[in-house]
Amino acid sequence: MASALADDEVAAAPSALRTVLASPLYRGATVSLFLSGLGVSAAAPQITLFLVDDLHTSLTTAGLYYLTNITAPLAGYLIGTRSDRTGKRLGLFRACAVASAVGWFGMAASNQVWMPFVISALVLAFAGAAGSQLFAELHDSLQETVGTVGTAGDGVVSIVRMALTAGWIVGPVLGSLLAATAGPRVMLGATGLCTLAQIFPMGFARTASTARGPAVAVKSHSLHPPRPHADHVPRRPGLRAMLPLLAFTGLYCFVYAGEPIKYGYLTIYMRTDMHLPTAVSGAVIAIQPLIELILMPVAVITARRIGMMRLMIFGAGCGVGANLCFALTGNTAGMFAGQILMGCVWGVFAALGIIVAQRLLPEAVATASAIFMTSPAIASAVGGVTGGLGVNGLGLPHVFLLPAVFGIVATIGFAVMSRSRHAVA
Known part of the structure; x- marks a missing residue:
């Protein structure tokens, strides 16, 4: 098998x-x-x-x-x-x-x-x-x-x-x-x-169902309903229906809130406290998106085996480990390890986040997509304020303990969702 x-x-x-x-x-x-x-x-x-x-x-x-x-x-x-x-x-x-x-x-x-x-x-x-x-x-x-x-x-x-x-x-x-x-x-x-x-890459493409017209029925074997036609205008989803999506998006914001803290202070920490050469600190920053891009297709394959929500528990946990590396190691290897772990985080969430969001609100996928894709704006604002206040109180590098705490909350939250009836396979 x-x-x-x-x-x-x-x-x-x-x-x-x-x-x-x-x-x-x-x-x-x-x-x-x-x-x-x-x-x-x-x-x-x-x-x-x-x-x-x-x-x-x-x-x-x-x-x-x-x-x-x-x-x-x-x-x-x-x-x-x-x-x-x-x-x-x-x-x-x-x-x-x-x-x-x-x-x-x-x-x-x-x-x-x-x-x-x-x-x-x-x-x-x-x-x-x-x-x-x-x-x-x-x-x-x-x-x-x-x-x-x-x-x-x-x-x-x-x-x-x-x-x-x-x-x-x-x-x-x-x-x-x-x-x-x-x-x-x-x-x-x-x-x-x-x-x-x-x-321009989209050319003059029209929305498929609009181009076909309302008289054509849509054949679908999915649990998700077809998009609305002229003779069926769906109601705006109520708050109760949106609660699983909002819970998932809120946990995602906890994961994302560490990004503005990292981009705001990691480079400064490596330059002023660790005295790393510019080439080394640049390599540290650059390795995360590279790892992310490599791991995105791997995340899709792995999710088929263990489930998307369970994989997100792992992703959020990697974020905790990454921020602990930034806060506690104080050496070049720790910075690289943290960024590699952060690449694992976004390899999971970048590949699967939009899919999970759409499946949590299948009757309104555009609403789900928009809420999920614009939520980093709130997370950035929260992370920016947290980092600004935290760096004054905790200093560098211990300010990274704050996004580690956010990550722990997210990890627990995803674990709870993975056991609920809203878990996404």
């Missing part, structure tokens, strides 16, 4: 890859998400420098910029619920991508301190909803395609999600080079171009 399962798993990966390559929708979504990750990750490390150096704000005020992210989940929820009511995923995707591009162009042209704050809170809040609509469209398309529902479908989602991770690997390097050579305003404008360019 084990041998047969292994053979099926080996066969599933190339099947998923062939499915992506054969479908204009899946190919387009892959390229689109790569461009999205490339643009946003290029700008993310440079925004604080732009606020301080070009708009002459204080470090404290610049740090408050990240609190504007808290509007993103609300924007995502509004877009997601409208998508579930109308079924027009790709139209909303294009609208959010255009809004995101306008926001980044506005950031590049800002000449007053208040402008980036308002733009981020009111316009860029819709940026994350663009990707969530693509994942909702992928879910619907896979469900309606005979032979790609289930494990192969999970593989397709994982491959497309890997493109977003690949963009985040390349983006920070290109962003820093462009900001250094042409200035931060040019870099922010290039981010706007990348977000606008998300639209």
Whole structure:
């Protein structure tokens, strides 16, 4: 039996890859998400420098910029619920991508301190909803395609999600080079171009069920219902139905909250306290996304054996170990070990998180996708505040004990969910 399962798993990966390559929708979504990750990750490390150096704000005020992210989940929820009511995923995707591009162009042209704050809170809040609509469209398309529902479908989602991770690997390097050579305003404008360019790989594709019309029935062998048609407009999901998704997303936020603390203080700790050469500290930072990208397809295969929620217990536990390495080892090997463990964390959550979220709210997958994909905004705000207060009280490197505590809470929470009736196989 084990041998047969292994053979099926080996066969599933190339099947998923062939499915992506054969479908204009899946190919387009892959390229689109790569461009999205490339643009946003290029700008993310440079925004604080732009606020301080070009708009002459204080470090404290610049740090408050990240609190504007808290509007993103609300924007995502509004877009997601409208998508579930109308079924027009790709139209909303294009609208959010255009809004995101306008926001980044506005950031590049800002000449007053208040402008980036308002733009981020009111316009860029819709940026994350663009990707969530693509994942909702992928879910619907896979469900309606005979032979790609289930494990192969999970593989397709994982491959497309890997493109977003690949963009985040390349983006920070290109962003820093462009900001250094042409200035931060040019870099922010290039981010706007990348977000606008998300639209073009999708061509003139229309949402599948909209193109077919309401008269055509959808054949599906999945437990998930088909997307809404004109003659069936679903109600907005109630709070009771959303509780499992909200619990899962809250635990995910506990895992993610360590990221702003790590990016804010790990490099400083390695430079000022450990006195590591720049090349070594750069290698420490770079190894995490590399491990993440390698482990994402492995996570999909492993989840078929032990279940997705159980694998997330392992992922959250790796986050605890990573932060303990940062806080307690004090040497180069410990930094590499921590980043490798952190790569394991995001290899699991990046590959499977969106799949679990959609399965926890199957009657409203766009809403589920939007809530999950915009939740890191809240986690970043929480982590930023926690890190800022914690570093004053605990200092470096013991501030990393705080995300370790967050990780313990998440690990316990996922363990409880894995034993509940909401566990995802």
